Each structure stands twice: as C-alpha cells, then as structure tokens.
Amino acid sequence: MLMGNFLKNRKSVRDFKKKKMDDRTKTEVLEIFKDLEMEVDNKYFNFILFEEGEKIYNVLNGLAGYSGVMIESPCYIGVRLKEVNDKSIITASYYTEKLMTLLTHRNLGTCWVNIKDVDRGVKVKVLGEENKNIGYLVALGYPKAKNPFVQEPTSSRYGVSDIVFKDKIGNSINAGELEKRGLEDLFYYIRFAPSNYNLQPWRFIIKDDKILLLLKYSEEGKTDLMDAGIIMYYFKELGKVIGIKSEWQLLEKEDIECGDSRYRVIAEIKL
Ligand SMILES: Cc1cc2nc3c(=O)[nH]c(=O)nc-3n(C[C@H](O)[C@H](O)[C@H](O)COP(=O)(O)O)c2cc1C
Structure with a gap:
C-alpha cells in the first residue's frame, strides 16, 4: 500500500x-x-x-x-x-x-x-x-538533514479500536470483521494522519454499507473542520486501493453523545 x-x-x-x-x-x-x-x-x-x-x-x-x-x-x-x-x-x-x-x-x-x-x-x-x-x-x-544515529521523537497515535466502531459509537468492532470487509489496512494507516494538537479527533462508525465520520469535541468543547478535510483526503486515497469509488457526502445532523463525550457528525461514504 x-x-x-x-x-x-x-x-x-x-x-x-x-x-x-x-x-x-x-x-x-x-x-x-x-x-x-x-x-x-x-x-x-x-x-x-x-x-x-x-x-x-x-x-x-x-x-x-x-x-x-x-x-x-x-x-x-x-x-x-x-x-x-x-x-x-x-x-x-x-x-x-x-x-x-x-x-x-x-x-x-x-x-x-x-x-x-x-x-x-x-x-x-x-x-x-x-x-x-x-x-x-x-x-x-527543504528539511534539514536528520542524524541517522539519533532516534527522532514520534507523535503517538490511537489504536484502530479507539477510533473505529460498529453501528454506534462505543460499540467495538473486531479485527476479523474489518479484515473481512477489506478495511483493516485502511484503518491501520489512516491513524497516521496529522491533526490539530495531535488530538486525532476522528471517529468512524461502520454501519451496513456505509461509514460515518465524526469529530470528537475537545475538552474545551471545540472541533476543527480542518481535521475533517484532512482525514477525508487520506480515506479517499487509501480507499482507492481497495476499490472504494464513492465520494464523501457532508451531513447536517444532531451531535452524538456517549458517556462524557460529544461527537459532531461530519459526513458519510458508501462502501
Ligand atoms: C490543522 C492543523 C494545525 C496544526 N497547527 C500546528 C501548529 O500551529 N504548530 C505546530 O507545530 N504543529 C501544528 N500542526 C501539526 C500537528 O501538531 C501534527 O500533525 C501532529 O502533532 C502529528 O505529528 P506529525 O504530523 O509529525 O505526525 C497542525 C496540524 C494540523 C492538522
């Protein structure tokens, strides 16, 4: 890939x-x-x-x-x-x-x-x-040359199970199902996308033949739509490899609440 x-x-x-x-x-x-x-x-x-x-x-x-x-x-x-x-x-x-x-x-x-x-x-x-x-x-x-003997610090990333859910937020999806749907690699790699303050606010809900994209509100109660566009770009690019041809459709829907967290519904794409 x-x-x-x-x-x-x-x-x-x-x-x-x-x-x-x-x-x-x-x-x-x-x-x-x-x-x-x-x-x-x-x-x-x-x-x-x-x-x-x-x-x-x-x-x-x-x-x-x-x-x-x-x-x-x-x-x-x-x-x-x-x-x-x-x-x-x-x-x-x-x-x-x-x-x-x-x-x-x-x-x-x-x-x-x-x-x-x-x-x-x-x-x-x-x-x-x-x-x-x-x-x-x-x-x-032009980036400055890196010292090959010095380990560069890397920004941490959430695991796939922290950001991808089945049917509703908080409902985990097992690796076997992601593999069966051909989505295992896509979600593995997409986590490396950049985000504001490295907050990685993107959450995905897989429901039937659609994937819903949400952004988690920060502790200050904010979301930044820049983070949405970036992840939608990488999803499209990674999706092409596995034959996803459809486009993201923006949605206007009520926020979703789960426990102490709130999520803004952004868009959906057909698999
Ligand atoms: C919309 C957006 C705004 C950002 N603003 C800044 C910034 O003002 N200063 C900065 O040092 N990094 C900024 N970043 C970079 C992120 O901190 C960085 O992507 C994240 O920590 C992950 O690190 P990586 O890009 O090296 O993988 C921004 C990233 C995004 C997507």
Missing part, C-alpha cells in the same frame, strides 16, 4: 534549511496550486505563496502556532477561503493535505501552522489586507 507507507512515514517538518526554492521548483509549486484550485472549479479556496519567510516568522513568532511557537521556514503557503462555511473549510483542508503530499514527493517539507488567534491587524501587516482572514499557513522549505 503505497499511500499507506507514505502516511506511516510522513511527519510534520519543523526544522528547515535557509535555502529558498529555485525558480523551476517555485514554478512547479505554483502550477500545483492552480491545478488543485481548478480540481474544485476554483470555488472554495486559493493557495498563496509568501516568500518573505524571515519577515513573517519575526512578526508571528510569539503570536502564532502552539502557544506562540511559530515554525521558522523560508516561505509559507496561505490557505485563503473564498467563503467561510463548512464545505469551504473541509474542501480547503482536503486539498491542502493533498498539496502537502505532492510537495513531499518533491523533497519539500511542510508543517501546518495555526494562525487563527493572531490579531487581524497583525495579519494585514504581514500577509496583506486580502489575507487578513487566513486561519492556517503551511510552513514550506
């Missing part, structure tokens, strides 16, 4: 060389932006390349990222929504993760950076008036 191995080995890159992209690579990257925007008829988002990495880092350090820890990189990609609604957010994050995958294949490293809480005035100053509502950047550049 090519995509499976890719996912298992992918990692957010937070340590970049100072080196900028050469003109050929930059042209290729801009072409990928256009191709991905066009895949959804230019309706939902634009990718913007910010090349003044140093300036952006200096202004956003202390304000953006987790607890103000900005990722330093030679350039950044802005994910600008055309309209703020659930469909746009999910589509933009789906295609941003696709973009990050394509960039990794070109030996570039990437990391999502949350700038939702940065003051709009600051964003105007550093990204421009038209980009003041951007909520996420992607740090982009």
Whole structure:
C-alpha cells in the first residue's frame, strides 16, 4: 500500500534549511496550486505563496502556532477561503493535505501552522489586507538533514479500536470483521494522519454499507473542520486501493453523545 507507507512515514517538518526554492521548483509549486484550485472549479479556496519567510516568522513568532511557537521556514503557503462555511473549510483542508503530499514527493517539507488567534491587524501587516482572514499557513522549505544515529521523537497515535466502531459509537468492532470487509489496512494507516494538537479527533462508525465520520469535541468543547478535510483526503486515497469509488457526502445532523463525550457528525461514504 503505497499511500499507506507514505502516511506511516510522513511527519510534520519543523526544522528547515535557509535555502529558498529555485525558480523551476517555485514554478512547479505554483502550477500545483492552480491545478488543485481548478480540481474544485476554483470555488472554495486559493493557495498563496509568501516568500518573505524571515519577515513573517519575526512578526508571528510569539503570536502564532502552539502557544506562540511559530515554525521558522523560508516561505509559507496561505490557505485563503473564498467563503467561510463548512464545505469551504473541509474542501480547503482536503486539498491542502493533498498539496502537502505532492510537495513531499518533491523533497519539500511542510508543517501546518495555526494562525487563527493572531490579531487581524497583525495579519494585514504581514500577509496583506486580502489575507487578513487566513486561519492556517503551511510552513514550506527543504528539511534539514536528520542524524541517522539519533532516534527522532514520534507523535503517538490511537489504536484502530479507539477510533473505529460498529453501528454506534462505543460499540467495538473486531479485527476479523474489518479484515473481512477489506478495511483493516485502511484503518491501520489512516491513524497516521496529522491533526490539530495531535488530538486525532476522528471517529468512524461502520454501519451496513456505509461509514460515518465524526469529530470528537475537545475538552474545551471545540472541533476543527480542518481535521475533517484532512482525514477525508487520506480515506479517499487509501480507499482507492481497495476499490472504494464513492465520494464523501457532508451531513447536517444532531451531535452524538456517549458517556462524557460529544461527537459532531461530519459526513458519510458508501462502501
Ligand atoms: C490543522 C492543523 C494545525 C496544526 N497547527 C500546528 C501548529 O500551529 N504548530 C505546530 O507545530 N504543529 C501544528 N500542526 C501539526 C500537528 O501538531 C501534527 O500533525 C501532529 O502533532 C502529528 O505529528 P506529525 O504530523 O509529525 O505526525 C497542525 C496540524 C494540523 C492538522
């Protein structure tokens, strides 16, 4: 499973060389932006390349990222929504993760950076008036070489049984049934998807011939639809290998409660 191995080995890159992209690579990257925007008829988002990495880092350090820890990189990609609604957010994050995958294949490293809480005035100053509502950047550049003798820290992941259920949330599904349905590898690998704060909020309910995607509310009572788009992208890619051709359908349904936890219903896909 090519995509499976890719996912298992992918990692957010937070340590970049100072080196900028050469003109050929930059042209290729801009072409990928256009191709991905066009895949959804230019309706939902634009990718913007910010090349003044140093300036952006200096202004956003202390304000953006987790607890103000900005990722330093030679350039950044802005994910600008055309309209703020659930469909746009999910589509933009789906295609941003696709973009990050394509960039990794070109030996570039990437990391999502949350700038939702940065003051709009600051964003105007550093990204421009038209980009003041951007909520996420992607740090982009060439990863620094790793020391092969040093074990890199890895982010932990839930087990398949923590995120996949049968018929209703909390009702475990056995490995034999997942295997019979050909879904064992897909759910093994999909756990390596990135998520905000590595919260891994995705939950899947397998019911008859459908899979329902839910997001678990955080302790602060929040969900982030960016996490939904990302996992839907990897599900589609891993699903292709086992012949799942259908598309995700977004749903508007009541939240589901189970014990102390609450879940937001996001979408379903037919097997
Ligand atoms: C929507 C989103 C926002 C993120 N924001 C940040 C961020 O602001 N700073 C950061 O260091 N990492 C950020 N990350 C990266 C996650 O922390 C990372 O994906 C997760 O810890 C798993 O690690 P891995 O990507 O190396 O597998 C973000 C990831 C996602 C999906």
